[in-house]
Structures are given as C-alpha cells and as structure tokens.
Amino acid sequence: MRAPIAAALLAACCLMSGCARHLPAMNDEQPVPRPQQIVSFDPLYGQNCSACHGSNGQNGPALDLNNPVFQQLMDDATLHRAIRDGVPGTQMPAFGESAGGMLTEPQVDALVAGMRKRWATEGTTRPAQIPSVTTTLTGNAAHGQQLFATDCRSCHSGKQQQVTDPTYLALVSDQALRILLIAGRPDLGHPGSQTGWQTVANGHAASDQDVTDLVAYLASLRSATPGQPYPGTADGVAQAVSNDPARTRLSAQPTTQSRTEK
Ligand code: HEC
Numbered sequence: 011m012r013a014p015i016a017a018a019l020l021a022a023c024c025l026m027s028g029c030a031r032h033l034p035a036m037n038d039e040q041p042v043p044r045p046q047q048i049v050s051f052d053p054l055y056g057q058n059c060s061a062c063h064g065s066n067g068q069n070g071p072a073l074d075l076n077n078p079v080f081q082q083l084m085d086d087a088t089l090h091r092a093i094r095d096g097v098p099g100t101q102m103p104a105f106g107e108s109a110g111g112m113l114t115e116p117q118v119d120a121l122v123a124g125m126r127k128r129w130a131t132e133g134t135t136r137p138a139q140i141p142s143v144t145t146t147l148t149g150n151a152a153h154g155q156q157l158f159a160t161d162c163r164s165c166h167s168g169k170q171q172q173v174t175d176p177t178y179l180a181l182v183s184d185q186a187l188r189i190l191l192i193a194g195r196p197d198l199g200h201p202g203s204q205t206g207w208q209t210v211a212n213g214h215a216a217s218d219q220d221v222t223d224l225v226a227y228l229a230s231l232r233s234a235t236p237g238q239p240y241p242g243t244a245d246g247v248a249q250a251v252s253n254d255p256a257r258t259r260l261s262a263q264p265t266t267q268s269r270t271e272k
C-alpha cells in the first residue's frame with residue numbers, strides 16, 4: 011500500500027514545483043577552488059577584513075585602510091606582519107597559518123598588494139617629516155594635555171566626540187591612537203586626507219614628540235575597570251564594597267573571599 015501513496019506524493023510535488031526545473035548538470039570543468047587557493051583581493055578582503063575595516067576600507071569600526079596617509083605610514087613588511095600575526099591585546103586577529111589563522115603566505119601577500127593598488131596614492135613619496143609608526147620616545151602627558159587644549163578641544167569638547175572618555179579609551183590601544191593622530195580618519199571627519207598629522211596640530215605639523223605626548227595624555231585617562239560602577243582600580247571596588255555597612259557584616263564571614271585573591 012505504500013508505493014501508490016509515494017507515487018501520489020511525488021506527483022503532487024511535481025505539480026507544485028512545476029516539474030520543469032531540473033537539477034543543474036554536474037560541472038566538472040570548473041571545480042570549486044579550495045579556500046587556500048583564493049588569491050584575489052576582493053573575496054579575501056570581503057570575507058576576512060571588511061566587517062571591522064569597512065567595505066572598501068572605510069567607515070568601519072576599526073581604522074580606515076583606505077587612507078593614503080596610512081598607506082604611506084606602513085611599509086609592506088609591517089602590513090604583512092600585522093595581517094599574519096595580528097596585534098596582540100587588541101581586536102585585530104592573527105590571520106597567518108603560522109599564527110593559527112587560515113591564510114597562507116601568498117594570500118597575505120595578495121592582501122598587501124591589493125591594498126597598495128587600490129588605496130595608496132600612486133607616485134607619492136613618503137614625506138620626510140612624517141612621524142614613524144612606532145616610537146622610542148617617552149611621552150609627556152602634561153604636554154599632551156596642553157596640545158589637546160589647543161589642537162583638539164575645538165572639536166572634542168563637551169558631549170561632542172568624547173575621546174577623553176575613560177571607557178572609550180579602554181577600547182583602543184596606544185598604537186591605534188598613534189596611527190589615528192598621524193594618518194587621520196578622513197572617513198569619520200577627523201582631520202586627515204592628504205595631510206593627516208599636519209593638520210592636527212594648530213598651525214604646525216605634529217612632531218613625533220607631539221604625537222607621543224598626545225597619546226600619553228589620552229592613555230593616562232584610560233579606565234582600568236571600564237564600564238564598572240566604581241571608577242578606579244580593583245582596589246576601588248574593594249574599597250566601595252567595604253564602605254557599605256551591609257557588606258562589612260557579610261565580609262566578616264570567613265567564607266567570603268577577597269577579590270584580589272586570584
Ligand atoms: C575583529 C575585527 C578585525 C578584523 C576582522 C580585522 N581587523 Fe585589522 N585591526 C583591527 C583593530 C581593532 C586594529 C587596531 C589594533 C590596535 O589597536 O593597534 C586593526 C589594525 C590593523 C592594521 C594596523 C596594524 C598595526 O600595526 O597597528 C592593519 C594593517 C590591519 N588591521 C589589516 C587588516 C586586514 C588586512 C584584515 C583582514 C585580513 C583585518 N585587519 C581584519 C580589527 C580587525
């Protein structure tokens with residue numbers, strides 16, 4: 011009795027689907043490439059980078075790779091290393107196979123070459139005075155604070171773009187701030203485009219020391235316990251808890267462990 015039912019069902023399905031559709035013919039001539047064989051920029055960038063760095067390298071939550079000053083700032087080896095090994099302690103993942111990621115060396119090379127082709131301005135040489143991407147100088151936060159007052163407050167004051175917010179600063183590394191101050195973020199409206207670090211400082215180009223001092227100032231405001239109700243360090247939390255009379259009674263019990271015992 012089962013066969014007629016099955017046949018009837020099949021017929022019904024055929025009627026509903028129109029029966030005119032056939033499975034596509036097997037296409038053995040164009041095999042699907044293995045992920046490791048993809049070396050063209052668009053799929054590599056689209057699948058691995060655009061979620062954070064934005065489609066077409068701008069307007070993403072992480073820095074704009076489509077920024078000619080950024081492209082001048084980074085040499086090929088630095089770009090390659092950043093993609094392969096990531097930036098430890100930040101959201102920038104390690105993509106290279108050697109660092110536990112999924113991309114082969116040729117794929118990392120293809121990403122670097124593709125970025126250059128699309129996003130670097132051809133023929134421009136690296137300006138001699140551009141501060142380097144890393145520094146050996148020591149920052150002076152007090153001088154950074156002065157620079158902030160003259161060069162940044164006009165745009166970053168009150169409720170406008172609160173870049174001095176301790177919790178915001180906990181989300182960005184010193185290195186990311188340094189890159190921002192040198193290369194700018196033209197996509198967001200922070201001074202940038204061709205001039206980057208030149209337009210940030212009031213009337214003069216920011217030197218390596220200026221950039222280092224500004225970063226030191228912003229870093230000095232960073233919260234160690236972002237988003238927690240008691241600003242300050244873990245000690246601040248312990249202090250606030252021990253000031254609460256109800257808690258004092260509780261913490262007198264021998265089972266209560268101190269937060270610092272970890
Ligand atoms: C999960 C988010 C995320 C993804 C995905 C991501 N990045 Fe990043 N990337 C970041 C962040 C955040 C930073 C800034 C790191 C810091 O604070 O120094 C960064 C920094 C960088 C830098 C600068 C590194 C340096 O030396 O400071 C380069 C170059 C870069 N990313 C390229 C890429 C490329 C190419 C891809 C795709 C293969 C990619 N990123 C995918 C979040 C991401």
Ligand code: HEC
Pocket residue numbers: 071073157158161162163164165166171173187190191195198199200201210211224
């Ligand atoms: C002409 C106005 C202007 C000046 C001057 C300016 N900024 Fe900005 N900045 C902006 C705008 C606009 C944004 C984007 C804010 C947003 O997306 O919410 C921004 C963003 C930022 C960010 C966050 C970038 C990110 O990735 O989200 C930081 C940090 C920053 N500025 C620091 C500074 C410092 C430090 C100075 C002084 C050296 C400065 N800015 C001078 C307009 C300015």
